Amino acid sequence: AQSVTQLDSHVSVSEGTPVLLRCNYSSSYSPSLFWYVQHPNKGLQLLLKYTSAATLVKGINGFEAEFKKSETSFHLTKPSAHMSDAAEYFCVVSVPDSWGKLQFGAGTQVVVTP
């Protein structure tokens, strides 16, 4: 079975400091992993995806994530937080059934303080 665990429900950072959002996955297969961001009352925006190519994946808005098979992790990072990064972040794994449904983590709320 596929699942993801986001290790922090809430992260608070100061503007200009690094952001680290932790995600561990469980998968019987080589997983397809995604990070999405959701701003209040909005849908989800794709930040980046991993699909068994390079283990270091660069996304939009300065975010990147590293796939570590030995640690079953897919942590999301950004070197310098911006106020606009305040949002809910979801780590997601694709379930390799016939429809490729997504299994969502519980989400991490990011707060950015001036």
Add this chain to the structure above:
Amino acid sequence: GAVVSQHPSWVICKSGTSVKIECRSLDFQATTMFWYRQFPKQSLMLMATSNEGSKATYEQGVEKDKFLINHASLTLSTLTVTSAHPEDSSFYICSARRGADGGQPQHFGDGTRLSIL
């Protein structure tokens, strides 16, 4: 690219009425579309998966007669909440994906806030 438009963004209606929500992929053909429901401060809950030209596949516990899904073309899927009641009030989000490959990302609409009085 990969823009998904969802309409309406907000709807308020009386108990017992039916509400239709549209989900359109504007710049790509979506073989597969998904409908989710999101409760406050929670993650997304998949309601159903729809493929163009075939019946939707509903998740366990989702009433198919209450939540009617139609995927009539490669760019349009609709969700109709029939005889809506206050407990159906929620944030509904659709997504669309090129093809059936789970490695392809889903692209999400901006959601519909449904309030039943």
